[in-house]
Amino acid sequence: MRILFSLLLLLCLNTFAQDYRVEVVADHLSHPWGWVELPNGDMLVSERGGRLWRISPDWARAEVTGLPRIAVGGQGGLMDLALHPDFANHPWIYFSYSQPGPGGAGTAVARAKLVENRLISRKLLFAQHPKLSGRGHFGSRLAFDKDGFLFITTGERVHARNQAQQLDNHLGKIIRLHDDGRVPEDNPFVNQVGALPEIWSYGHRNIQGAAIHPQSGTLWINEHGPRGGDEVNLIKKGANYGWPLVTFGEDYSGGKIGLGSRMAGMEDALWVWVPSIAPSGMLFYTGELFPQWRGQLFIGALTGRKLVRLTLDGDTIVQENHLLTELGARIRTVGQGHDGALYVLTDEENGRLLRLVPAQ
Structure with missing residues (x-):
């Protein structure tokens, strides 16, 4: 049938x-969320509800075990998947998920090796701080650039949108790490007092798409606006993308958000959708x-x-x-x-x- x-x-x-x-x-x-293809032609597909499937070229499937505890609900759950860029020599599978903890939940990223249909040698690489209540705006995409750096996109968890402009938290930020979770020494805020060194850019709302440009090697992302104002952005080191001070959208109640659609010192979007x-x-x-x-x-x-x-x-x-x-x-x-x-x-x-x- x-x-x-x-x-x-x-x-x-x-x-x-x-x-x-x-x-x-x-x-x-x-509600499938993430997809990767393994070198042998098998595919991994994550479901937001917390399951990971291995699908073979003949379309048979098996559930993969060994995942951590996941906070499932609303937009949270098991999300994106990525392979190490040199998978033949470093067979790590990376995955993002909403991690439960004191105060609620936050986006987290771990890596593990796949043996048959089980994840082993799992290691937590990133955990969003602070954890907050609510079930929205976790991000989250994973992207490796040509130099092997891992970019992690997050959301500002809805009710903490003003914190997207502050550098002492991971809300509404893009994170840049080495493949093993270490912070690169050339990250923009490594030596800035009061700033988290893993932050690469800030002023984001809810980033659910990320890709590396094949020629320039730059990171491009898309992010959800509120009621209108979805964006495509080209990401620059240390740059501020404006949220919630700059937006083409409005509050869901119809009220105004921010100070306008452009501000000095903040990056303009490459493309905007109104309505969303x-x-x-x-x-x-x-x-x-x-x-x-x-x-x-x-x-x-x-x-x-x-x-x-x-x-x-x-x-x-x-x-x-x-x-x-x-x-x-x-x-x-x-x-x-x-x-x-x-x-x-x-x-x-x-x-x-x-x-x-x-x-x-």
Whole structure:
């Protein structure tokens, strides 16, 4: 019955497809969040509810054990996944999650090795401070740059948004670490009294997408605005991105937030969505399967229920196109497989792992 359902869904999706077609790799995933492909072709998919699945090339799946205690609820749970950039010699799997503790919960990142279907040698690398009550704005994406530094994106946990402008906490910040959790000596605030040395940038609201530009090696992110004002930002060392002083959005009650959409000393967004689309996972496409898409930026949209494709001219975004609107699904994550296909996770109770390949 499941195979028949997948075939019927594939037929339906292909009816609407243009230069791509959609294949269902896996379904019945409960709010899937993170995706990585292992060198042998197996895939790992995290579920927000705290489960981690290993999916083989023949689409069989097994649950992976060995995860830490996770604070599941609202936007919190088991979130992003990443592989060590030199996985052949350092077979570490990195994962972010909402960690329970005194005061509530906060974003945390750990790494472990995968042996068969169990995580071993687990080590906590980062824990957000302070921990707060509430179930929103945990971030969180993981991205390794070309030099092997790990970037961790966070949220300001909703009710502490003013702390995004302060450097004595991890709320609304991007964190930069060595692959083993050590703080790099060239981080911007290492020698600043009262500042946490692991901070790379600040003034963020809720960063749910991150990707490294394939040519420049710079970190790009997207973050949720309030009611309007979702952003794409190019991240600079030590820079302030304005939240909550600068925003194109407004409070959910309709009231004004901040002092305007621009301020001296704060970075301008590269792209803004009003109304909000709730951007999530993002990817610079570098594969061979879709040569017409090479170098373009893909971003999943949750509220927008689509996959956004942004065309770039250098560091300028010049055009926006939409894919997968026919699904009507919340797009949580987009990744690129070893074969150059795009892999997409839909954030639903019956979430799916989808594979985009050329129509011809």
